[in-house]
Amino acid sequence: MKRELVIIDDDPIYRLIISKMVNTIDASVIIDECENCEMGLAKMESLGQLDHDVIVLLDINMPKLDGWGFLDEIEKSNILIQPQITIYMVSSSTDESDLLKSKKYKSLRGFFCKPLSKEVLKTIIGID
Amino acid sequence: MPQRLPDYSEKLSVLIIEDNQGDFVLIEDYLLEKFKSIEIIHFTNFANSIDYLQNPKTKVSLILMDLHLPCLKGIELINTILAYNFHIPVVILTGYSDIDLAKKSLQIGVYDYLIKDEINPVILHKTIIYALNRSSFINQIEAEKSNYENLFNFSPQPTWLLDSKSLKIRNANDAAQKKYGYSLTQFLEMSFTQLFPIEEEELIKHKLISQEYELNSDHFTHFLSNGEEIKVDIYFREINGRSTHGLIVQSNDVSKTLQHISTIEVQNEKLRKIAWTQSHMVRAPLARILGIINVIEMEKMDADELLFYLKQLRVSGNEMDEIIRKIVNETNHIEKQ
Numbered sequence: 001m002k003r004e005l006v007i008i009d010d011d012p013i014y015r016l017i018i019s020k021m022v023n024t025i026d027a028s029v030i031i032d033e034c035e036n037c038e039m040g041l042a043k044m045e046s047l048g049q050l051d052h053d054v055i056v057l058l059d060i061n062m063p064k065l066d067g068w069g070f071l072d073e074i075e076k077s078n079i080l081i082q083p084q085i086t087i088y089m090v091s092s093s094t095d096e097s098d099l100l101k102s103k104k105y106k107s108l109r110g111f112f113c114k115p116l117s118k119e120v121l122k123t124i125i126g127i128d
Numbered sequence: 129m130p131q132r133l134p135d136y137s138e139k140l141s142v143l144i145i146e147d148n149q150g151d152f153v154l155i156e157d158y159l160l161e162k163f164k165s166i167e168i169i170h171f172t173n174f175a176n177s178i179d180y181l182q183n184p185k186t187k188v189s190l191i192l193m194d195l196h197l198p199c200l201k202g203i204e205l206i207n208t209i210l211a212y213n214f215h216i217p218v219v220i221l222t223g224y225s226d227i228d229l230a231k232k233s234l235q236i237g238v239y240d241y242l243i244k245d246e247i248n249p250v251i252l253h254k255t256i257i258y259a260l261n262r263s264s265f266i267n268q269i270e271a272e273k274s275n276y277e278n279l280f281n282f283s284p285q286p287t288w289l290l291d292s293k294s295l296k297i298r299n300a301n302d303a304a305q306k307k308y309g310y311s312l313t314q315f316l317e318m319s320f321t322q323l324f325p326i327e328e329e330e331l332i333k334h335k336l337i338s339q340e341y342e343l344n345s346d347h348f349t350h351f352l353s354n355g356e357e358i359k360v361d362i363y364f365r366e367i368n369g370r371s372t373h374g375l376i377v378q379s380n381d382v383s384k385t386l387q388h389i390s391t392i393e394v395q396n397e398k399l400r401k402i403a404w405t406q407s408h409m410v411r412a413p414l415a416r417i418l419g420i421i422n423v424i425e426m427e428k429m430d431a432d433e434l435l436f437y438l439k440q441l442r443v444s445g446n447e448m449d450e451i452i453r454k455i456v457n458e459t460n461h462i463e464k465q
Contacts, residue, residue, distance in 0.1 A: 011412070013440050017419040024426055061408050092415040095407035114415030115422055 002052035003125055004030040008040035008070065009059040009090075014114070018057065021121055029125055037065035041073055050084045055125060057116075060091040060098060067091070071105050080107055088112060088124060141167040141186045142256070145177045145193040146221065151244060155192065155221075155252065162253040174200050174208070181214055188216050190256055190263075192242075195222040195229065202229055203236070210237045217263040219255060221247075239263065285378045288320060292366065292373040295320045295336055307381070309353035320377065323350045332362070336375060339366060347382055359383045402458055409451045413444040420444070
């Protein structure tokens with residue numbers, strides 16, 4: 001089954017690491033790297049009618065629009081009507097306030113702390 | 129427990145002002161009969177008595193005085209001796225003819241009177257003991273009154289005495305005068321509510337008049353005479369005299385405390401920020417380092433690729449070093465404040 005992974009993160013090394021690891025786990029996964037939320041939103045809007053699963057890994061701390069801002073925007077739009085989309089928050093933060101805040105967003109499937117291990121990535125893209 | 133009364137069988141000293149030698153001898157006999165160790169001082173006229181009282185050889189415990197002396201008599205005599213304010217109980221010796229006068233003298237401040245024709249050792253003894261006890265109680269009350277006055281005046285807390293209805297200031301202690309910069313005369317022309325800003329006046333008026341003692345959930349504002357504004361907590365209680373209903377009120381300047389609290393809150397906010405930075409900024413390069421290690425462990429890679437990741441490890445390591453230095457600096461900055 002075709003899967004697409006959207007990485008929204010301003011850290012190029014992090015994006016590279018995730019791409020590498022996901023590629024090793026399952027080379028068929030299509031990977032889109034977005035270095036900011038604006039690009040991420042544009043990507044989401046361009047998805048159109050989906051015939052495959054889309055998994056979003058969203059960073060919190062980014063210049064200009066941050067991860068929370070991204071969620072606010074996307075919850076306002078009708079992009080999420082499609083059930084194929086799942087969003088995970090991924091942050092280097094271990095601050096409890098971020099975890100608590102993440103629970104307020106219905107559009108979020110989960111919250112993970114960086115770095116993502118191979119096992120977590122497998123769960124996220126649904127290999128296990 | 130009833131208070132133990134002093135034992136008057138010893139060291140009693142009675143001054144008798146009596147111009148009739150016969151009457152004096154009789155009273156002296158009775159006194160010597162009833163009191164084991166008594167010193168009797170006798171004068172036949174008023175002037176000599178006053179001279180002695182102003183400079184007594186031994187402390188006089190009680191004065192027995194005839195109501196008719198050669199130069200002075202009656203009410204005038206009583207008023208004159210009381211005016212000296214010797215703080216010694218005075219008992220009048222008189223005859224039946226002056227009974228009305230004797231009764232009246234009790235209202236002026238004489239302790240008791242004795243009708244000469246009725247005097248016997250028992251009555252004399254009892255009268256003297258009663259007078260001395262009463263005088264001792266009065267002295268005690270006077271002493272306590274002065275203690276309370278000292279407590280009021282020398283309290284380091286600004287304290288006022290107010291009329292419980294009009295809330296006009298009836299008295300203000302030294303601390304209040306010093307703290308607020310008003311003299312007692314100025315305070316006495318003011319209502320207590322004048323110290324508050326207009327918007328708090330009604331509230332404090334209501335609380336004081338209805339005697340709601342719990343009133344410091346919010347702090348009050350007071351203006352000093354120089355216009356300076358302070359934050360205060362107000363404490364008060366009802367205080368009742370025989371004819372007066374008052375409130376005793378204290379103010380506690382909490383401006384400094386509130387300032388400290390706000391300083392601490394600012395510092396806490398900074399510390400929270402540091403904790404947040406810690407979590408986000410420090411963990412960012414750390415998470416990257418761990419992520420790189422994950423990749424290196426997972427992937428088979430050639431020497432060039434490995435070199436690339438090694439370089440990234442160094443970049444992240446340096447980034448982390450810089451962030452930690454910054455946090456240490458910020459923390460030091462807070463400590464110095």
